[in-house]
Amino acid sequence: MIVADLEAARAVAEEEPRAGARGRPGRPVALRGDRFVSLGLELNVDYVSAVVLDLAGRTRLAETRAATTSTDLDGLLAIARDALAQGADGCTVLGAGVAVPALVRGDDRTVAWAPNLRAGAEGASLARALDDLLPGVRVGVSNDANCAAYAEAHHGAATGVDHALYLTGTVGIGAGIVQDGEVMRGAAGFAGEVGHMPIGDSTATCGCGRRGCWEASVGLHAMLAAVGMPELDTPLRSAEAVAARAAADPAVRAGLERVGRDLGLGIAMLSSVLDPEVVVLGGYFAPLGDLVLDPARRTLDERLASAAQVRPELRLSSLGTGAAALGAAELALGPVLAGERDLTGPG
Numbered sequence: 001m002i003v004a005d006l007e008a009a010r011a012v013a014e015e016e017p018r019a020g021a022r023g024r025p026g027r028p029v030a031l032r033g034d035r036f037v038s039l040g041l042e043l044n045v046d047y048v049s050a051v052v053l054d055l056a057g058r059t060r061l062a063e064t065r066a067a068t069t070s071t072d073l074d075g076l077l078a079i080a081r082d083a084l085a086q087g088a089d090g091c092t093v094l095g096a097g098v099a100v101p102a103l104v105r106g107d108d109r110t111v112a113w114a115p116n117l118r119a120g121a122e123g124a125s126l127a128r129a130l131d132d133l134l135p136g137v138r139v140g141v142s143n144d145a146n147c148a149a150y151a152e153a154h155h156g157a158a159t160g161v162d163h164a165l166y167l168t169g170t171v172g173i174g175a176g177i178v179q180d181g182e183v184m185r186g187a188a189g190f191a192g193e194v195g196h197m198p199i200g201d202s203t204a205t206c207g208c209g210r211r212g213c214w215e216a217s218v219g220l221h222a223m224l225a226a227v228g229m230p231e232l233d234t235p236l237r238s239a240e241a242v243a244a245r246a247a248a249d250p251a252v253r254a255g256l257e258r259v260g261r262d263l264g265l266g267i268a269m270l271s272s273v274l275d276p277e278v279v280v281l282g283g284y285f286a287p288l289g290d291l292v293l294d295p296a297r298r299t300l301d302e303r304l305a306s307a308a309q310v311r312p313e314l315r316l317s318s319l320g321t322g323a324a325a326l327g328a329a330e331l332a333l334g335p336v337l338a339g340e341r342d343l344t345g346p347g
Helices: 001-010 073-088 125-133 144-157 220-227 235-246 250-275 289-301 320-332
Strands: 012-014 029-031 036-043 045-054 059-066 091-099 111-113 139-143 163-167 175-179 278-281 311-316
Touching: 036 073, 036 144, 036 289, 036 320, 045 073, 045 278, 045 320, 059 073, 059 320, 073 125, 091 125, 091 175, 091 320, 125 139, 139 144, 139 320, 144 163, 144 175, 144 320, 163 250, 220 235, 220 250, 235 250, 235 320, 250 289
Parallel strands: 036 091, 091 139, 163 278, 278 311
Antiparallel strands: 012 029, 036 045, 045 059, 163 175
């Protein structure tokens, strides 16, 4: 009866029985993706992203745009409207989430601290603005690294990994910690705020106002300063330009070597505390590849305290700047997949 109701609601579909099964063959049931979707968004310093994910886990739409300001709420709402029109037309939106480079309180709605975003992002303003766009849909707000880590664990470079650490590679540096497919958030939900660890250049000024933070040595702006190149419209475009220049410019390669060493220092510290099996590097790190990974690996080998420690495998993100939006969309489906929402009613 339950399966019949879900099938009538176009939430599941029965498939053909599997060959070779003994006894009376059962009919496997699979989730359908033609009616129910979720919306995932990301607001970052210099870009906004949107992903529409269907109930079967397929991405119906993914888009990233340059942001005009570091709190481009209008740009976020515009990409959200376009994503709904192009990727969710005729579908029921079950949930929505927005990822931000910030500390988010345990209510999954309130931004507590967003040092890299301008005034106006803190509090519940983002959630309320999206509430108006999606009446009747619960909108959650989450840390961008946590969302990206969740996406990598379910769709990307950390799939099948029991314990993974994800590092963002944008203006800020954050971490998402994944254990057995679930994000570890800590007592107050603030775990992973690694960008402000005192690692690297002790004189470098951070966006938080202090000196010596890790992201002031390995964040996007720090990397561009190290190689003497300008910022382009998104982190990926900036990094692609740097990688192209590095092929012929030894000064650029030397700058990336310094960034890679400071990256390795932080990973060594986190590895000693968390013992991850895999570290996934997202954002601008992906186009640079071994230009930063090789010095990071060497530094990691030098800094691990004991030969008994296993160096985590460093992997590049396979999801690009859409990782956090994809993770936000996936997390928005959580209550549905946990059986907390009835899909058999009208709507």
